Amino acid sequence: MKRRALITASLLAAAAAAPFQAAQAQDYPARPIRLVVPFPAGGATDLFARTLSQKLSEKLGGTIVVDNKPGAGGAIGSSAAANATPDGYTLLLATTSTHAIGPLITKTPYDVVSDFTPIAHVGNAPSIMLVPVDSPAKSVREWVDYAKANPGKLNYASSGVGTIVQLTAELFKSQAGVFVTHIPYKGTALAIPDLISGKVDVLFDSLPTGMPHVRDGKLRALGVTSLKRSPLAPDLPAIAETLTGFESNTWFGLYGPKSLPADMVARLNKAANEALADPQLREKLSGLGIEPTSGTPQDLAKLQAQDSAKWKKIITERKITNE
Known part of the structure; x- marks a missing residue:
């Protein structure tokens, strides 16, 4: 009898709560x-x-x-x-x-x-692959060939260990089969001057922060990291056009x-x-x-x-x- 009473009470409580919950959903958002x-x-x-x-x-x-x-x-x-x-x-x-x-x-x-x-x-x-304007590479394919011809001599900048910037570069290295040294910075903004001067060979940066330097002629953009060309930079080829399936x-x-x-x-x-x-x-x-x-x-x-x-x-x- 006690068990039956508990079940009945639970069912009644659930039935009473249902209209309240429905009313809450209907009034949402009330604050x-x-x-x-x-x-x-x-x-x-x-x-x-x-x-x-x-x-x-x-x-x-x-x-x-x-x-x-x-x-x-x-x-x-x-x-x-x-x-x-x-x-x-x-x-x-x-x-x-x-x-x-x-x-x-x-x-x-x-x-x-x-x-x-x-x-x-x-x-x-998506991000873009940036290199100095005097880099010998004018395309993703040329940069991969350049890196393969200079194993261990090139480096890439990132915004820190474990960031999407570093992982994007490591994904690129993995798919391209190249060895490039990692140089972590405390944010990509701090890496840009070294990229412009040529102390750094490549950086995967965001479109809003990277493209102004490209338009000013200070950096060269080789590709975008989306799987297909981005409507945000339609003239820039997708890296996936060179490295099949590449996306970050x-x-x-x-x-x-x-x-x-x-x-x-x-x-x-x-x-x-x-x-x-x-x-x-x-x-x-x-x-x-x-x-x-x-x-x-x-x-x-x-x-x-x-x-x-x-x-x-x-x-x-x-x-x-x-x-």
């Missing part, structure tokens, strides 16, 4: 939504978040407030989002660094699969904490896709060097898994560690 950015204000991820949040707010009919929580390579902000209540009022703009590369190099206080709910893949940021993008994904209700995920995904289809937003993002994307939560989860596997292979093969 500002916090979008956690796990990097400092003014950076690419922050600028993307602030640009996207304006249009996303319109589609949701509410307010989105960007909350910068930088530190530990994005782990501090990501952890804050993972531990938030799964009510749709805390979201995270994650990147390749936080959800595909970082956990492979450093132990994080969260699991990138089980502690988050994928919502939408919202953008890609910094992707951006919208996530919620684990156990985010499915109806809320669907609503957020729909709003994100509609926002990213807006021509004005797409133009603004292009100015930031970001290609807007769209898709289902499952698409984002698949991208994350594929990218993690790809970079794990490179990290293992090249024995990359942050120690």
Whole structure:
């Protein structure tokens, strides 16, 4: 009898909670939504978040407030989002660094699969292969031949050990079969002067920061790291045209904490896709060097898994560690 009474009470409680949850979903958002950015204000991820949040707010009919929580390579902000209540009022703009590369190099206080709910893949940021203007190579093929003819004599710059910049270069080395020495810097901005002067032989940098030097005639761009030519630089060949299948993008994904209700995920995904289809937003993002994307939560989860596997292979093969 006691067991029957407990079951009955549980069923009644669930029945009572259902209308309340439905009402919550219907009223959403009833207060500002916090979008956690796990990097400092003014950076690419922050600028993307602030640009996207304006249009996303319109589609949701509410307010989105960007909350910068930088530190530990994005782990501090990501952890804050993972531990938030799964009510749709805390979201995270994650990147390749936080959800595909970082956990492979450093132990994080969260699991990138089980502690988050994928919502939408919202953008890609390809990089470009830059060399000094007096480099003998005027194409990706010529640079590969040049490196093979000078094994161990060339070097590449990166923004630090374990960053997407380093891994992109190591992926290139692996596919091209060349030996090039790594020179880490504290950010690509610090490497640019040495690249211009010829102290560094190659750098894979973002489009917004690299292309101005190309237009000024200070550097030469050989290719873009997206699988196909980028609409952001249509005249620049894809490196994959020389090295089949080569691809390296910094992707951006919208996530919620684990156990985010499915109806809320669907609503957020729909709003994100509609926002990213807006021509004005797409133009603004292009100015930031970001290609807007769209898709289902499952698409984002698949991208994350594929990218993690790809970079794990490179990290293992090249024995990359942050120690």
